[in-house]
Amino acid sequence: xxxxxxNPRHLVRRRGQEARLxxxxxxxxxxxxxxxxxxxxxxxxxxxxxKENIIDESGMPKERFSAEFPKEGPSILRIQQVVRGDSAAxxxxxxxxxxxxxxxxxxxxxxxxxxxx
Amino acid sequence: EDQVxxxxxxxxxxxxxxxxxxxSYTVSGLRGLFWYRQDPGKGPEFLFTLYSAGEEKEKERLKxxxxxxxxxxHITAPKPEDSATYLCAVQAGGSGSRxxxxxxxxxxxxx
Numbered sequence: 001x002x003x004x005x006x007n008p009r010h011l012v013r014r015r016g017q018e019a020r021l022x023x024x025x026x027x028x029x030x031x032x033x034x035x036x037x038x039x040x041x042x043x044x045x046x047x048x049x050x051k052e053n054i055i056d057e058s059g060m061p062k063e064r065f066s067a068e069f070p071k072e073g074p075s076i077l078r079i080q081q082v083v084r085g086d087s088a089a090x091x092x093x094x095x096x097x098x099x100x101x102x103x104x105x106x107x108x109x110x111x112x113x114x115x116x117x
Numbered sequence: 118e119d120q121v122x123x124x125x126x127x128x129x130x131x132x133x134x135x136x137x138x139x140x141s142y143t144v145s146g147l148r149g150l151f152w153y154r155q156d157p158g159k160g161p162e163f164l165f166t167l168y169s170a171g172e173e174k175e176k177e178r179l180k181x182x183x184x185x186x187x188x189x190x191h192i193t194a195p196k197p198e199d200s201a202t203y204l205c206a207v208q209a210g211g212s213g214s215r216x217x218x219x220x221x222x223x224x225x226x227x228x
Binding site: 004006031033035041042043044045048055056058059091093095105106107108109110111 | 121151153158159160161162163166204206213214215216217218219220221
């Protein structure tokens with residue numbers, strides 16, 4: 001399967017713990033995007049990264065959330081000290097190049113469902 | 118702020134009963150409008166990109182159209198396997214690469 005791979009598919013954490021979500025983009029894609037889907041809401045943009053660079057993090061909550069896309073390995077979305085309101089589906093998308101001209105669709109993985117006890 | 122509104126929220130059709138889904142948008146400088154399909158427990162699956170008013174794209178029983186204010190996804194003679202949530206998203210000139218999504222239309226096609 002050459003699609004966007006996300007793991008784990010389901011993650012359960014207790015309040016105050018840390019959550020790490022991983023995303024491996026499609027082969028040949030060097031641009032990664034993270035979106036969050038809260039219950040009964042639409043997908044909301046969080047952050048856009050290229051290898052070793054955060055390009056746009058305007059959708060990221062200011063505290064407890066961070067993202068990285070190292071030179072080697074998957075992109076990581078990290079949530080520290082999780083709270084109940086962090087329960088959501090987190091989706092990763094990738095593209096082979098910058099999509100700002102609307103000429104490249106973003107391809108999505110199947111998401112990580114995060115549940116906070 | 119970019120805004121996308123989809124209607125109806127839910128649509129129930131009989132197999133073979135054609136219909137349309139609506140996506141109204143307000144953006145500053147549309148770069149692209151995207152349609153995705155999302156099945157339960159899955160991620161959005163790309164269907165179409167539309168760039169300018171008057172443009173149309175087709176794929177099997179689906180046809181997407183675009184005006185300056187809205188897009189329609191026409192479904193002709195749907196089958197039960199077309200049941201899914203259909204998402205509309207826009208990319209605007211002032212928003213970089215981010216996609217702004219509507220909340221989707223949940224389509225159910227009964228046999």
